[in-house]
Amino acid sequence: MALILEQVPWIVMPIIFPLIGSMLCFLFPAKAKSLSLLTSLVVLTCVTGLGWQLKALGSLRYPIGGWGAPLGIDLYADGLSLLMLLMAALVGLGISIYSSSYFSRDKANHFWPLWLLLCGALNALFLSADIFNLYVTLELLGLTAVALVALAGSANALISAMRYLLVSLLGSLFYLLGVALIYHSVGSLDIAILAQRVEPSPAVWTAVGLISTGLLLKTALFPMHFWLPPAHASAPAPVSALMSALVVKASFYILLRMWLEFFQTQGGSFANLLGLLGAAAVLWGGIQALRQTRLKLLIAYSTVSQLGYLFLAFPLGTSLAWKGALYMLFSHAMAKAAMFMAAGNIQFLGGHDRIAELGPITQRLPLTLTAFALAGISIMGLPPSGGFIGKWLLLQASIESGQWWWGIILLLGGFLAAGYVFKVIGHVFTHDEPTSQAGKLPATMEWSALGLALIAVLLGIFTYWPLAMLEMGSPIGTGYSG
Amino acid sequence: MNWNTALPLLILASSFLPGLIIFCLPEDRVVTRTMLNLAGALFKIVLVGGMFWGMLHGYHFEARLALLPGLDLVLRSGPLAMLFVTLSSGLWLVTTVYAIGYLEESPHRSRFFGFFSLCVTATTGVALAGNLITFLLFYELLTLCTYPLIVHRGTDIARQAGRNYLIYTIMGGALLLLSSVWLYTLAGTLEFTDRGFLSGLDASLHPTLMIIFGLLIAGLGVKAALIPLHGWLPQAMVAPAPVSALLHAVAVVKAGAFGIIRVVYEVYGIEFANSLGLTLPLATLAAATIIYGSLRALFQDELKRRLAFSTVSQVSYIVLGIALASPIATLGGLIHLVHQGVQKITLFMCAGNLAETLGIHKISEMNGVGRRMPWTMAAFTIGAFGMIGAPPLAGFFSKWYLGLGALDAGQGWVIYVLAVSSVLNAAYFLPILYTAWFKTPPDNWPAERSFGNKETAWTLLLPPVVTALLTLALGLLASAPFNLLEWTRLIVSRGFA
Numbered sequence: 001m002a003l004i005l006e007q008v009p010w011i012v013m014p015i016i017f018p019l020i021g022s023m024l025c026f027l028f029p030a031k032a033k034s035l036s037l038l039t040s041l042v043v044l045t046c047v048t049g050l051g052w053q054l055k056a057l058g059s060l061r062y063p064i065g066g067w068g069a070p071l072g073i074d075l076y077a078d079g080l081s082l083l084m085l086l087m088a089a090l091v092g093l094g095i096s097i098y099s100s101s102y103f104s105r106d107k108a109n110h111f112w113p114l115w116l117l118l119c120g121a122l123n124a125l126f127l128s129a130d131i132f133n134l135y136v137t138l139e140l141l142g143l144t145a146v147a148l149v150a151l152a153g154s155a156n157a158l159i160s161a162m163r164y165l166l167v168s169l170l171g172s173l174f175y176l177l178g179v180a181l182i183y184h185s186v187g188s189l190d191i192a193i194l195a196q197r198v199e200p201s202p203a204v205w206t207a208v209g210l211i212s213t214g215l216l217l218k219t220a221l222f223p224m225h226f227w228l229p230p231a232h233a234s235a236p237a238p239v240s241a242l243m244s245a246l247v248v249k250a251s252f253y254i255l256l257r258m259w260l261e262f263f264q265t266q267g268g269s270f271a272n273l274l275g276l277l278g279a280a281a282v283l284w285g286g287i288q289a290l291r292q293t294r295l296k297l298l299i300a301y302s303t304v305s306q307l308g309y310l311f312l313a314f315p316l317g318t319s320l321a322w323k324g325a326l327y328m329l330f331s332h333a334m335a336k337a338a339m340f341m342a343a344g345n346i347q348f349l350g351g352h353d354r355i356a357e358l359g360p361i362t363q364r365l366p367l368t369l370t371a372f373a374l375a376g377i378s379i380m381g382l383p384p385s386g387g388f389i390g391k392w393l394l395l396q397a398s399i400e401s402g403q404w405w406w407g408i409i410l411l412l413g414g415f416l417a418a419g420y421v422f423k424v425i426g427h428v429f430t431h432d433e434p435t436s437q438a439g440k441l442p443a444t445m446e447w448s449a450l451g452l453a454l455i456a457v458l459l460g461i462f463t464y465w466p467l468a469m470l471e472m473g474s475p476i477g478t479g480y481s482g
Numbered sequence: 483m484n485w486n487t488a489l490p491l492l493i494l495a496s497s498f499l500p501g502l503i504i505f506c507l508p509e510d511r512v513v514t515r516t517m518l519n520l521a522g523a524l525f526k527i528v529l530v531g532g533m534f535w536g537m538l539h540g541y542h543f544e545a546r547l548a549l550l551p552g553l554d555l556v557l558r559s560g561p562l563a564m565l566f567v568t569l570s571s572g573l574w575l576v577t578t579v580y581a582i583g584y585l586e587e588s589p590h591r592s593r594f595f596g597f598f599s600l601c602v603t604a605t606t607g608v609a610l611a612g613n614l615i616t617f618l619l620f621y622e623l624l625t626l627c628t629y630p631l632i633v634h635r636g637t638d639i640a641r642q643a644g645r646n647y648l649i650y651t652i653m654g655g656a657l658l659l660l661s662s663v664w665l666y667t668l669a670g671t672l673e674f675t676d677r678g679f680l681s682g683l684d685a686s687l688h689p690t691l692m693i694i695f696g697l698l699i700a701g702l703g704v705k706a707a708l709i710p711l712h713g714w715l716p717q718a719m720v721a722p723a724p725v726s727a728l729l730h731a732v733a734v735v736k737a738g739a740f741g742i743i744r745v746v747y748e749v750y751g752i753e754f755a756n757s758l759g760l761t762l763p764l765a766t767l768a769a770a771t772i773i774y775g776s777l778r779a780l781f782q783d784e785l786k787r788r789l790a791f792s793t794v795s796q797v798s799y800i801v802l803g804i805a806l807a808s809p810i811a812t813l814g815g816l817i818h819l820v821h822q823g824v825q826k827i828t829l830f831m832c833a834g835n836l837a838e839t840l841g842i843h844k845i846s847e848m849n850g851v852g853r854r855m856p857w858t859m860a861a862f863t864i865g866a867f868g869m870i871g872a873p874p875l876a877g878f879f880s881k882w883y884l885g886l887g888a889l890d891a892g893q894g895w896v897i898y899v900l901a902v903s904s905v906l907n908a909a910y911f912l913p914i915l916y917t918a919w920f921k922t923p924p925d926n927w928p929a930e931r932s933f934g935n936k937e938t939a940w941t942l943l944l945p946p947v948v949t950a951l952l953t954l955a956l957g958l959l960a961s962a963p964f965n966l967l968e969w970t971r972l973i974v975s976r977g978f979a
Contacts, residue, residue, distance in 0.1 A: 366593075382626065382655065383619040389550070392615075395663045407663075411656045418652045422629075426641060429633040431589070463549055 010053055011062045011075050011127060013046035014085055018120035025112040032112035033100045039116055040096040043123070044089040051082050051469070059473030061129065074190065076129035078473030083326060083466065084126040084253055087333045091245045092119055094452045098341050099238040101442035102348070107236070110151060118144040118242070125250050130189040131179050134254050138175065142168035142218070145247050149235045160230040167217060167227045171251070174214030181207035195261040208263055211255075212270075218251035221274075221311060222281030225304045229288075232303065233296040237344020240296060244303045245337040249329055252310060259314070260322075260475060271314040278311025279409040286416025290423065295343045295353035298420055299336070302379060305413060306332050309394070312406045316397045322476035323467065324393030327459075330466060331386025334456035335375035341449035342372040349441050355424060359432030367446040369428050374453035376421035378460070381414045386459030386466075489533055490545045490557035490610050493567070494603055496526040497574075501599030507592045516582055519595055523575040526606070530571050533559050549615065553672065556612030560674075561973040562748075566609035566740050569820050573732045573827055574602045576945045580831050581724035583941025584838060594634055598728070600627040605733040608740060614662045614672035614749065617741060621658065621705075624737055625651040631725040632718050643717040650714040654704030658741075661697035664690075665749070674744055676976045678751025688758060691750075695760050698745050699767075705738030706801060709771045712794045716778075719786040723834025726786060730793045731827035739800045739819060746804050747812075752978065756807040765805035769899045771798035776906035783844050785833045788910060789826070795903065796822045796869065803884050806896065809974045811887020816970040818880035821868065824952050825877060828865035831946040832858050839938040841929025845914055850923030855937040859918050861950035866911040868953045871904050876956035879967075 021039035025032040054060060059078035067073070077085075095115070103111050118141060125137035146168060150161035183189055185203040198204055220228040228248070232240050263270075285305025292298040306328070313325035345368040347353045350361035362369050378385035391410055398407040459466065470476060500522035507515050533543055536559075543559035581598065585591055604627055607620030625648070633644035666672050668687060671679055680691060704711045715735070719726055729735065746755055746764075755761050775795025782788035799822065803815020835858045836842040836851060852859040868877035881900055888896035933939055960967055 377626065380652075382622045382652075384623070392550070392659070392663060395660065396667055399664055399667045407660065411660060414656060415652065418648065422645070422648055426633070426645070429630060429636050429641065429644070431636040461547070461549070461555070467550070 005049065006053065008049065009062060010046050010050035011060055011077050012064070014043050014050070014089070014123040015075075015120055015127065017042050017046065018116045018123065022113045022116035022120065025116060029109045029112075032108065036096045036112050036116060037100060039119075040089070040093040043119065044093055047082070047085045047089045050077060050085070054079065054082055054472045057473075059475075073133060074129040075127045076191070077127055078475045079469045079471060080253075080257070080326070080473075080475035081126045082472060083330060083469050084249065085123060086469075087249070087330050088119070088122050088126070088246055090455065091242065091333050091337045091452065094337055094341070094448045095238045095242050097444050098241070098344075098448040101444045102236070102238055102344065107151060111148070111236075111238075114144050114147050114151075115238075115242070118148065118247075122246060122250055126253060129191055131182065131191060131194070131258070132189045135172065135176055135179055138218075138251065138254065139172050141247060141250055142172060145243060148239045149231050149243070151239060152234055152236050154234065156230070157234040160227075160234045163227050164231040171214040171217040174210045174217070176214075178207040178209075178211035178214065181210065191257065191261050198262045208270075211258065212263075215251045215255040216277075219248050219255065220304060220307060221277050222284050222304065222308060223277075225281065225285070225307075228304055229297055229300040232300040232340075233294065237340055237347065240300070240344070241337040241340035244300065244340060245333040248303070248307060249333065252307070252329070256322075268315075271317060274311045275315035275406060278308040278314070279406070281305060281308030281311070282409050282413040283308075283416070286413055286420065289420040290416060292420075293355055295346065295355050295358070295424065296340070298355065298424070299339050299343055302339075302417065302420060303332075303336060305416065306336070306379065309390070309410065309413065312394060312409060313397070316394070316401055316403060316406060318397050318401060319476050320393055320400070321397035323470055324390045324395075324397060326390075326470060326476075327386060327393060327463075327466060328390030331378050331390060331456045331459045334452045334459070335378040335385075335387065338371050338375040338449045338453035338456065339379070341445065341452070342368045342375070345441055345445050345449065348445070349439055355427070358424065358427040359430040360434060362428045363432060363434035365441065365446070367450055368441070369425075371446070371449035371453040373421075373425055373428075374450070374457050376417075376425065378453075378456035380417040380421055381410075382418075384460035385457050387456070388460050389463055485536075486541065486543050487545045489529060489536070489543045490559065493526060493529045493533070493571075493610065494557070494606055496529055497522050497599045497606065498603040501596050501603065504592055504599060505596035509589070509592055512591075515592065515595060519578050519582065519599070520575075522599060523571070523578045526571045526602075527575060530564075530567055534564060534568070537561075537564065544612065552670065553615055553666070554613070555616050555619065556673070557607070557610040557616065558612035558674075559610070560612075561969065561976065562743065563610050565816065565819065565969065565973065566736065567606055569823050570602065570605045570609060570732050570736070573727075573823055573949075574605075576827065576949055577724050577727050577732060579941055580727065580834070580945040581722075583939050584722060584724050584834060586939075590634070594631065597627045597630045598724075601631065601728060601733055605737060608737045611674075611744075613674055614665065614744075617744065618655075618658055618662055621737060621741065622655050624705075624733060625655060628725075628729065628734055631728065632721045634722060634725065635720070637720070640720045643714075643720050646717050647714045650704050650711065654701045654711070656701075657697050658701030661694045661701060664694050664697075668694075672749075674748035676748065677978075678747070678749055678754055680750055681754040692758055692760060695745070695750065695755070695758070698749075699742065699764060702738045702741040702745065703767075705734050706742060706797055707735055707738070707771075707775075707794045708767055708798060708801065709774050709794070712771070712775070715794060716787055716790040719784075719790045723786075723830055723837065726790075726834070727827045727830045730790070730830060731823040735793060735797045736819065736823060739797050742801055743804050743816070743819075752804070752807050752812070761805045761807045765802055765893065765896070768798040768802035768805055769896065771795065772802065772899060772903045773906070776903050776910065779910045780906060783846055785836070785843060785845050785848070785914070786830070788845065788914075789829050789833060792829075792869065792907075792910065793822075793826060795907075796826065799880060799884060802896065802899075803880075803887065806884075806887050806891045806893055808887040808891035809978050810883055810890050812974045812978075813967070813970050814880055814883030814885075814887050816973060817883065817966055818877075820966055821876040821880050821953075821956060824949050824956065825865045825868040828861055828946050828949040828953060829869070831942075831949070832862035832865070835938050835942050835946065838942060839931055839933070840927035842927065845917060847924075847928060848914065848917045849921035850918070852919040853923055854927070857937060857943055857947060861946040862918070863915055864950040864953050865946075866915060868957070870907040870911055874954075874957040874960075876953045878957060879960055 289301035378387035611617035779791035
């Protein structure tokens with residue numbers, strides 16, 4: 001039995017199943033709901049299977065159709081890809097469960113095929129071994145994401161979706177230009193080959209600049225975050241959740257992958273610039289979140305702030321710092337998805353998301369608010385939560401490398417986060433009469449939010465597996481403090 | 483999993499699980515909720531007793547979970563841990579009975595008792611924490627679960643107080659986090675050890691260690707209400723009386739003071755801290771807080787506010803005791819950890835009784851209240867005399883050992899601080915007693931509720947009477963077998979070479 005399981009090419013499955021699922025959902029809209037749930041479960045199983053393989057092998061390269069690079073297409077997986085895949089699979093399952101009750105009939109017909117397509121694109125992106133395939137998956141991801149944002153159908157949503165489309169295309173264009181330049185000067189697209197061949201030269205420099213600009217635009221790093229809050233806030237709740245939790249992480253993943261493989265050698269001042277922008281994002285995003293009067297905008301600005309943390313690892317550069325940033329990324333995905341789902345629940349029942357008038361609705365939704373509060377613990381970086389572990393590791397890395405100022409940013413970001421999280425939580429503890437609005441929330445919508453929030457909290461206690469994952473194939477260097 | 487690992491976890495679970503279940507209970511399941519609360523509290527006491535028994539028979543209890551490479555979450559028994567865990571679990575039972583009576587008929591009781599249980603879980607974790615990161619985890623958890631209790635009434639004042647509490651404590655938590663990480667990068671461990679783990683570090687790191695000490699004390703001083711970080715405490719008195727009891731006696735300020743004890747004795751080691759010249763500034767700060775708190779208490783007309791400033795002052799006795807770097811003074815500080823808890827909880831519960839039964843919130847409304855509520859006021863009187871330090875009550879022994887310790891440490895000025903503080907204690911407590919016992923009662927109380935021929939509900943009356951008797955017992959039986967003094971002597975002997 002074990003032998004058969006070892007032979008299974010798990011690495012292909014997280015890409016194939018969502019694509020098949022997407023087509024089936026399109027063909028049989030009546031069965032879309034159960035098909036998607038099934039697909040999400042299958043993807044989670046496949047990712048687990050892949051993790052089981054990687055535990056023994058460390059890293060895995062799989063030539064599709066047996067052709068192999070540089071002619072064919074290679075898939076590559078190590079601990080870093082596994083972490084991202086697992087994040088996508090867990091959040092994906094949560095979103096599938098949540099959405100099964102969220103959408104009305106006609107919206108659902110559009111949602112399910114698009115969502116599974118996005119899911120497949122995302123998994124393919126995390127497994128791509130060459131920079132052109134990364135482009136293809138990135139473009140596919142961007143287009144499905146735009147379509148999903150537009151799904152809300154309101155004028156606001158359409159405007160944000162259009163802006164998002166333009167930003168997304170612009171970002172991909174920058175990226176593609178960079179890829180073309182690299183291909184021209186190095187003659188390969190495979191990341192592993194590039195890592196050996198890239199020599200500092202003006203062309204490579206330009207390429208690095210173009211690729212980074214494109215990816216940073218898509219990751220919404222300050223000051224290129226302008227498109228994110230409206231797009232994330234005007235989308236339907238499950239879409240907001242997947243945008244903030246997963247989609248922005250995809251471009252960050254590409255940047256990180258390239259950075260670790262061959263950007264790193266290209267200069268240290270660039271790292272400091274990224275750190276600086278990250279710090280600005282942490283503070284600016286936090287301040288803006290504090291100023292918002294609408295819940296979904298508040299959460300969206302919180303994403304801007306939290307994404308900033310991830311960039312603090314660039315100037316630190318140690319294995320410890322990467323671990324901290326990736327831990328943060330993982331727990332942020334869980335917590336932020338839970339938060340957007342909670343906001344969706346509030347809007348679903350109360351019909352609005354004005355923070356000042358939350359009191360009456362929250363009285364009816366104890367589970368939802370629990371989910372929001374638990375997710376908030378991780379967002380604030382208080383123990384026990386994944387956010388705390390990430391913060392601890394980053395703080396330790398910043399003190400060890402003598403760059404304590406990044407640590408101060410971490411602490412300040414925590415204050416701001418506490419400010420905006422409690423701005424919302426404070427409305428639970430009023431004596432407002434529960435709203436008399438009719439309607440009941442489906443249990444799945446409350447429990448899926450709570451489930452993800454709980455994962456974010458438990459990540460603060462059960463740290464062994466996530467950390468061990470990052471050692472597989474040593475994508476970020478071995479050793480604890482490397 | 484054997485008993486040595488299971489017991490610390492069970493002690494946590496005995497309040498954590500009832501808390502979780504209580505959250506899910508509908509509002510009207512009063513009996514189930516009450517049973518769960520009491521069962522949890524009693525079970526915890528039994529378990530703590532079991533741990534005590536085990537320790538006396540040479541067993542060692544420890545539960546460990548790897549958190550980060552080189553850093554574990556550790557819950558461990560030890561004399562110091564037992565001191566605090568016994569205090570908090572004992573007083574929790576009393577507070578639970580009181581809270582059940584106090585919150586009868588009020589809304590959101592499931593939420594309240596849920597967080598109440600989590601609060602005690604966090605306190606137990608603080609007590610049993612075997613290293614700084616575990617301590618930090620539970621310390622922050624305590625912040626998170628006391629906030630809902632402080633804002634429980636949902637009024638604007640309560641929410642304002644809650645906001646302030648958060649601003650102070652989250653800042654304190656951040657400082658604690660920063661200093662813990664910093665210490666870890668220097669020492670490579672955070673494990674609490676007798677006489678500390680830092681004295682072996684290179685001398686060139688000493689200035690850094692001094693800065694970290696300052697950060698740690700600032701982080702812990704927020705909860706321990708050292709000046710100038712005490713601002714949240716008097717505001718938080720808007721919370722319901724059982725919560726005040728929890729804040730002032732069982733959990734929050736105690737967690738701060740307890741943390742300072744851990745840092746001075748088991749992170750730095752008292753002798754090392756002394757050689758770095760860190761203890762005298764800490765003692766001075768504590769002395770200043772003692773005087774300042776008492777002075778402010780003098781001018782409050784609101785009873786709970788006066789008691790709150792009194793806490794600011796009294797908690798610093800603990801800090802003063804441990805900062806004097808003398809075994810006897812440490813003894814005084816440690817027993818005051820217990821004495822202050824027992825006495826202050828009595829006072830707050832009595833204040834709560836006056837508010838609940840007669841609607842009295844101010845001292846100027848207390849004319850002759852002793853005749854209407856003799857039991858309550860008798861308990862209050864004992865607590866107040868304990869605070870003043872009148873023999874043979876518990877508080878006398880705190881001050882006695884603090885004074886002896888000050889002489890032992892060659893810090894004669896502390897005697898003056900103690901004397902001035904006692905005079906001030908008397909000056910703000912005796913007028914209350916005079917008003918309550920000797921003035922003529924008014925014709926009508928502000929908002930009287932009738933309890934038949936009893937002065938108030940028994941659930942409200944019994945807890946303060948019990949803790950008042952405890953105050954007496956701790957003083958009268960100071961030399962009985964298995965007493966507090968023996969136990970603290972044991973702790974002290976481990977802290978000094």
